[in-house]
């Protein structure tokens with residue numbers, strides 16, 4: 001299993017859970033991972049007719065899920081043990097959920113699900129297991145277990161569980177979005193990850209089909225069936241010490257990014273449990289934390305977003321321009337000292353992707369930018385083979401890591417940051433345009449599925465834009481506020497300011513006044529001419545706000561030059 005499946009971690013500071021025997025389970029979530037529009041219905045022969053229970057009415061709850069009332073007694077019979085006496089299954093705005101059926105105190109254990117009733121790859125029927133290649137991943141094996149069991153009719157081992165799993169029309173993971181819908185999130189990396197995920201599911205399905213075809217009852221399983229089962233696994237399974245497991249009942253709990261409750265695994269007692277992180281009154285929904293997941297992961301793997309997700313992140317890409325005369329040398333250095341700069345199939349590639357998270361500190365000061373990103377930018381800004389070999393030597397002298405320290409040449413260091421700012425500003429403009437265009441996208445049908453997905457797209461894009469804004473605020477912008485006159489030449493002190501902390505001002509360089517604004521090959525776009533005019537004996541200076549290569553700045557310019 002690729003390591004990124006383990007990326008989502010449980011909250012760090014949950015003092016309640018200090019027992020050493022217990023392991024916190026993490027969700028399988030991956031920020032990468034297909035295509036087809038499907039319809040998948042678990043056969044209704046599994047819709048066991050449960051008797052209506054008066055439990056919820058007695059507790060004053062109106063969230064009764066009739067089909068689910070008998071679920072817990074069924075699971076407890078199967079487990080031969082009590083699983084929970086304080087929880088009931090009910091309906092929430094986000095589908096099935098668990099609710100307190102009596103007062104719960106913080107620290108109470110609210111459920112215990114024995115390993116014996118959890119679904120793991122060990123539950124594959126031996127005759128199917130024997131036909132599956134060793135290369136089949138655990139997610140696919142679990143999906144096959146669900147699909148096979150669904151076909152087993154009265155012999156099904158998990159019938160009541162399987163008929164609680166989401167059906168095609170209820171799933172909003174982007175792998176089920178139409179091309180039209182996906183277009184709304186083209187700006188986000190989730191777009192490509194969705195395509196990758198769909199391609200992966202197709203490939204995984206092709207790998208299990210030969211085994212399924214050996215059984216007449218299983219022959220009819222389609223790719224779309226497989227996709228739904230695959231989604232059930234990605235949205236419900238936990239990484240446990242014994243591998244990936246579906247934990248019935250526990251997986252009825254919805255996600256709350258600030259909850260401190262997670263699923264714990266007690267290997268000695270061979271059970272999973274959940275401890276309440278706060279007090280709950282009867283009828284309150286119990287929420288747990290699936291991990292520190294950004295909306296991108298929630299959308300792809302779970303089919304929902306949070307309106308404000310503190311774990312949002314965004315990908316930015318830098319590349320060594322092909323016309324850079326030092327292209328090969330830079331590439332070689334980066335690949336040598338930052339080996340991850342290879343593409344998935346090991347070819348050399350001259351670009352890399354960096355994940356930026358939100359910088360929430362009011363001072364900013366660049367904490368949110370990955371060191372590797374700054375390092376990449378520093379290498380990109382080198383102008384000579386000598387500078388590159390200086391960087392290589394410095395890395396060898398320190399800890400082997402390339403360009404982790406600010407460049408000695410402060411102008412060059414500043415240029416590296418300006419390059420990052422320009423990249424981020426450019427990306428922000430694209431996000432801004434994508435968000436504005438969402439308002440103009442017409443619903444292709446009257447169903448509210450589209451409205452829901454559009455809202456998810458909006459949550460995703462606004463979250464990622466927020467992250468970009470926070471990153472741009474911690475990169476310096478140039479301001480020219482000190483002007484010193486020396487005979488006819490004006491010396492302008494360029495100052496570095498951070499939008500996140502305007503009091504943090506650092507001199508960058510003192511330059512002579514530019515004779516005009518066409519000093520670079522690329523024209524400078526004038527944004528405003530400040531009314532503030534600085535008069536000297538012979539000339540007048542005006543403050544000019546400009547944009548050049550996506551970077552905005554302000555400098556004092558000769559008024560007469562500006563009036564040309």
Ligand SMILES: C[S@@+](CC[C@H](N)C(=O)[O-])C[C@H]1O[C@@H](n2cnc3c(N)ncnc32)[C@H](O)[C@@H]1O
Pocket residue numbers: 094095096097164166235236251252253254255256301302303304305
């Ligand atoms: C592990 S299941 C939880 C039980 C699920 N509600 C059900 O009906 O079976 C995860 C799914 O619940 C829904 N969900 C969980 N937390 C949510 C939240 N905070 N907002 C919206 N949907 C959520 C999503 O559909 C997700 O794929």
